[in-house]
Amino acid sequence: MDTQIKDAPPPSPQPTVAEQKRAARGATRPGDRIFLGLSRGSGILLLVIMAAIAVFLTYRASIAISKDEANFFTAFEWNTQLIPPKFGIAVLAFGTIVSSIIAMALAVPIAVAIALFLTHYAPRRLRGPIAYVIDLLAAVPSIVYGLWGALILVPHMNGLYGWLDDYFGWTGIFSWQQGAPRSMLTVGILLAIMILPIITNVSREVFRQVPQMHEEAALALGATRWEVIRMAVIPFGRSGVISASMLGLGRALGETMAVATVLSPSFDIQASLLDPGGGTFAQNIASKFGEASELGRDALIASGLVLFVITLLVNGAARMIIARRKEYSGANA
Amino acid sequence: MSTAATVSTLKGARLPKWSPYAIAAGSVALGVGISFAADLHSSIQWALIAGLLFVLGTYGIAARVEGRRQAKDRVATSLVWVAFLLAVVPLVSLVWSTVARGVKVLDFYFLTHSMGLVSDDEPGGGIYHAILGSLEQVALATLIAAPIGVLTAIYLVEYGRGRLAKAVTFFVDVMTGIPSIVAGLFILSIMLMFDMEPFGFAGSLALAILMMPVVVRSTEEMLKLVPNELREASLALGIPKWRTILKVVIPTSIGGITTGIMLAVARIAGETAPVLLLVWGNSLINANPFEGAQQSLPLYIYQQYANSAGAGAAYDRAWAASLTLIAFVMILNLVARGIARWKAPKTGR
Amino acid sequence: MAKRIDVSGLTAYYGSHKAIEDISMTVEPRSVTAFIGPSGCGKSTFLRTLNRMHEVTSGGRVEGKVLLDDEDLYGQGIDPVSVRREVGMVFQRPNPFPTMSIFDNVAAGLRLNGSYKKSELTDIVEKSLKGANLWNEVKDRLNKPGSGLSGGQQQRLCIARAIAVEPKVLLMDEPCSALDPISTLAIEDLIGELKERFTIVIVTHNMQQAARVSDRTAFFNLAAVGQPGKLIEIDETERIFSNPSVQATEDYISGRFG
Numbered sequence: 001m002d003t004q005i006k007d008a009p010p011p012s013p014q015p016t017v018a019e020q021k022r023a024a025r026g027a028t029r030p031g032d033r034i035f036l037g038l039s040r041g042s043g044i045l046l047l048v049i050m051a052a053i054a055v056f057l058t059y060r061a062s063i064a065i066s067k068d069e070a071n072f073f074t075a076f077e078w079n080t081q082l083i084p085p086k087f088g089i090a091v092l093a094f095g096t097i098v099s100s101i102i103a104m105a106l107a108v109p110i111a112v113a114i115a116l117f118l119t120h121y122a123p124r125r126l127r128g129p130i131a132y133v134i135d136l137l138a139a140v141p142s143i144v145y146g147l148w149g150a151l152i153l154v155p156h157m158n159g160l161y162g163w164l165d166d167y168f169g170w171t172g173i174f175s176w177q178q179g180a181p182r183s184m185l186t187v188g189i190l191l192a193i194m195i196l197p198i199i200t201n202v203s204r205e206v207f208r209q210v211p212q213m214h215e216e217a218a219l220a221l222g223a224t225r226w227e228v229i230r231m232a233v234i235p236f237g238r239s240g241v242i243s244a245s246m247l248g249l250g251r252a253l254g255e256t257m258a259v260a261t262v263l264s265p266s267f268d269i270q271a272s273l274l275d276p277g278g279g280t281f282a283q284n285i286a287s288k289f290g291e292a293s294e295l296g297r298d299a300l301i302a303s304g305l306v307l308f309v310i311t312l313l314v315n316g317a318a319r320m321i322i323a324r325r326k327e328y329s330g331a332n333a
Numbered sequence: 334m335s336t337a338a339t340v341s342t343l344k345g346a347r348l349p350k351w352s353p354y355a356i357a358a359g360s361v362a363l364g365v366g367i368s369f370a371a372d373l374h375s376s377i378q379w380a381l382i383a384g385l386l387f388v389l390g391t392y393g394i395a396a397r398v399e400g401r402r403q404a405k406d407r408v409a410t411s412l413v414w415v416a417f418l419l420a421v422v423p424l425v426s427l428v429w430s431t432v433a434r435g436v437k438v439l440d441f442y443f444l445t446h447s448m449g450l451v452s453d454d455e456p457g458g459g460i461y462h463a464i465l466g467s468l469e470q471v472a473l474a475t476l477i478a479a480p481i482g483v484l485t486a487i488y489l490v491e492y493g494r495g496r497l498a499k500a501v502t503f504f505v506d507v508m509t510g511i512p513s514i515v516a517g518l519f520i521l522s523i524m525l526m527f528d529m530e531p532f533g534f535a536g537s538l539a540l541a542i543l544m545m546p547v548v549v550r551s552t553e554e555m556l557k558l559v560p561n562e563l564r565e566a567s568l569a570l571g572i573p574k575w576r577t578i579l580k581v582v583i584p585t586s587i588g589g590i591t592t593g594i595m596l597a598v599a600r601i602a603g604e605t606a607p608v609l610l611l612v613w614g615n616s617l618i619n620a621n622p623f624e625g626a627q628q629s630l631p632l633y634i635y636q637q638y639a640n641s642a643g644a645g646a647a648y649d650r651a652w653a654a655s656l657t658l659i660a661f662v663m664i665l666n667l668v669a670r671g672i673a674r675w676k677a678p679k680t681g682r
Numbered sequence: 683m684a685k686r687i688d689v690s691g692l693t694a695y696y697g698s699h700k701a702i703e704d705i706s707m708t709v710e711p712r713s714v715t716a717f718i719g720p721s722g723c724g725k726s727t728f729l730r731t732l733n734r735m736h737e738v739t740s741g742g743r744v745e746g747k748v749l750l751d752d753e754d755l756y757g758q759g760i761d762p763v764s765v766r767r768e769v770g771m772v773f774q775r776p777n778p779f780p781t782m783s784i785f786d787n788v789a790a791g792l793r794l795n796g797s798y799k800k801s802e803l804t805d806i807v808e809k810s811l812k813g814a815n816l817w818n819e820v821k822d823r824l825n826k827p828g829s830g831l832s833g834g835q836q837q838r839l840c841i842a843r844a845i846a847v848e849p850k851v852l853l854m855d856e857p858c859s860a861l862d863p864i865s866t867l868a869i870e871d872l873i874g875e876l877k878e879r880f881t882i883v884i885v886t887h888n889m890q891q892a893a894r895v896s897d898r899t900a901f902f903n904l905a906a907v908g909q910p911g912k913l914i915e916i917d918e919t920e921r922i923f924s925n926p927s928v929q930a931t932e933d934y935i936s937g938r939f940g
Contacts, residue, residue: 035575039488042481042503046549049542050504052517056522072428113416121413124740137424139596139666143631144655147638148427151648159375176675193423200420213777217840221739221847222767224402226409231790235781247510253510257631261638266763282514286609297525304518308511315510319503342768345761402794442914639873 024127061302080296095278099250115203138197147263149190157181176274182264185273195248206240246318256282280308344538361388404462407533435656448616462618474540483546490556508546517607531613533622539607551593555586588676605631684711685850688749695739716892719902724911733769734762770849776836778828785824791847794810800910814842834865
C-alpha cells in the first residue's frame, strides 16, 4: 500500500500517511462517516432480520406448543381445531426426510455424471451451450416444476409403479395398491429433477478447477479417461461435490409448491413409497394454511420453525465443508 | 507385464469407432422389442431398459475385445452419456409441455383481463391482475432488498474487518438457505401479532428477505473483482474513501452488480409459498399493494391448478401463466447475462 | 529395455495453427537428448508428440511418424494409453497427486496396470524411490501426503512415479525450471544415473544444463512469431556448444538472441 502511494503522481495537497490511514478507516469526514454508517447499518439490519426470524417464529411456536395436548415431536395427528387440540410433526419429519433422501439418491449421481460429461466427455463446442441451458433451468420457478410434475410426470409414473410392484413389491417399500402415483416416490423424483441443475452447476465448477497438471500426470502414467477422473478429478472435487449436494438437499427440504401440487397428502406414514399419503413440512403449511384458525397458524409456524432449524444445520454443514476445502486447497497451492 | 517385448505392447485390440453408436442402436431396438413383448406402456420403462442394455452391452463387448480397463472406461463413458440423456428428457419435456400447452390460451385478451366474473372451471379470463400484482410486489421487494444488499456487500468488501463482518458473512450464507415458506411464516407471525389482513406489501417483505442474501453474494463477488490498485490510486489522490467507492469502485463493477440484482429478481418472481401465505390471492384487479389481497403470477398458477378440480380450462390458464412466468424469468436472465458480458470490467482478469 | 525413437516428417497443429513443422530425428537408447531453443519454438510441443500427450489439448493433431523401435506411435490400432505407459513423462511443475500419500503416488501407475501383491508393490515403490534418490528422505513418512514435500523432493517423487511403471522412454519437460539450484543439481545427478536404464529426452531453457546432462542436443528455432517451429540441427552436445554447423545455433548459444 505504501509503495503504491509513493509511486502515484504527487497530488497538490499531499496527504500524510496518518491521514491516509484515518481516511481508510473512514472516520474523518462527514461523508465517510455517513457512508460507513449506512453500509454497516445494512449489515447489522441483516443480522437483526435473522434474529427476528428466530425470535418471532419461536414466540409463535411456543404459543402453539403450550396449547398442544399431544407430544409435538412424536404425535401422528394434526388436529388443531379439536378441543383440546392435538398435533405433532412426526409424519412431516418422516415425509420430508424420505422425499429428500430419494431426491438426493437420484440427483447426486446423475448430477455428478452430467458435471463430468460437461467437463470431460461432451464435445468441446457443446460444453458452453449445455452449461448455459442448465444455468437457465436452475432459474425455472418451482411452481412450474410443480405444475409439470402434477400434470405430466404423474400420469407417466403408472407404468413404472406397476413394474416396481411386480418385481420389488415383496420388499414392502415398493408395493403398490394401484392408487394414483401421487406418492413420496414421485415427489422424490420431481425434487431430484428440480435440484439437478444446482448440484450440476456447483460440481461442474469444482471439476473445472482441477489443475490441468494433475490430470496430465495421470494421463502420462497411461491412465484411461475414466482412470484420470478417478485418480485426479474425483479426489480433488469430492468435498466440493459434497457441499453442492448439501445445497441441493437444503432446497429439497424446503421445497413447497412442487410437493404441494404432486403429493396426495394424508396424516399418516405409508410403509410403501408408492402409496399416496404422508406429507412434508413445507407442503403441510401450504395445504393447511387456507383453513387454519389462529392456533392452526401458530401450529404451522411451529412446524416451520423445525424446518428452519433443519435447513440451517444442513446449510451450515455445507458451508463448513466449503470453508475447510478452501484452507485445504490453499495449503496445496 | 511388459516382458513379452517381442509382441507389440502398444497395440490393443480396439473396437471400431462406430461401435458405441451400434451398441446404442441395438439396445434401443432391443429395449423397444422387449417392451412390446412384455406389453409395457410407459416410455419411462422403455428408456430405462434401453439405457441398461446399452451400459451392459458396452461392458460385455468391450471387456471381451479390449480388456477390462478399456471396458471400464467405456462403461464410464456410456454411463455419463446415459445420465446426461436421462436428465435431458424431463427437462425438455418440461419446456416443451409448457410452451405447447401454454400457447393455447395465451393471447392479448389473456394478458389484459382479470378473472373477475369468471369461475375457476370455465374458460375465459386472464392474468392481468396477476401480472400487475407480481410486478408491484417484486418491484417493492427489489426497492428494499437491492440497496440493503448492495450496501451490505460494500461494508463486507470495503470496510469489513473483525467480528461484525464475520458474523454478517456467516448469516448471509445462512440466509441464502432459508426456505421461502419460512420467510413467509416470519412475516406472517408479525402480521398475526398486529391482527393484519393479507396485502401485497407483506409478500414484498418476505420476498425481500429471500432476495437480500443473493444480492449481497453477487455484489460481493463483483466488488472483489475490482483491482485494489484502482482504489489505492484514488485514495492516493486524496479522494475520500466514500467518494472512491461511489466514483471508482461502483462504476467499475456496476454491470456485474446489475446482473446480480436482475438474477435475484428473476428468482423471487417465481416464488409462490410466501405469497400464498401473505398475499392470499384475488381474482379481481387490486392495484394497491398496501391494502387488500392481491394476486401474483406464480400464485395464480397454483390456484388455477389446485382450486379447479381438474377443469381443462383452468389447466390451460395455468400453463399459459407458466409460459408467461418462464418467459419473464428467462428474459430477465438473458438480459442480465447480456449486461454482464457487455459491461464486464476491461481490467478484470 | 530402453528403446530408440525415430521421428520422420513430424508436423503438429493446434487447430489450424501449425506449431512445429517437418521434424525428423533419431534418439538413441540409453542416452540423454536435450532440446533447446527460444520460447515458443515448439520444443515442448514436440516433446508431447512423443507420447501422444499433444492430442490431449484441444485441437491438437499430428502428421508424420514417430517410431518407437520400429513401431509407429501414430499407426493404425495403436492405443494412446499404452503409448503413455511405455513413454513416461515428468512435467515442468512438480505435480504429485495432492490427495495421495507418497507411497500411493509412486504406486499409482502400477495400480492401473493390474494387480500386484502388497509385498510386490512395497518392493517396487522402494526401488523406484531409491532410483529417484528420494528413499532416504521419505522412507519414514511414506504415508504422509506427497504435497508436504519440498519442490525438489516433489519433482523427484514425480520421477519415481514415472519410473515405477518401467517405461522405455522418459520425457522431461523443463523439470528443473521451478526448482532452486540445489534441487536442480540433485535432479541433474539423477538424470545421469537414469540414463543407464532409460532413453531420456529433456527440454530445457538452461543451456548450461543441456551441456551438463545431455549426450546430444537439438536446437529448435522459429522464423518469426506465429511461424511454426523447426529443428535447426541435432548433434553431439560437445559439437553443438563448441562448433555448431549452423550460424543460428551459434548465435543462440553465444547469447546473441533468445
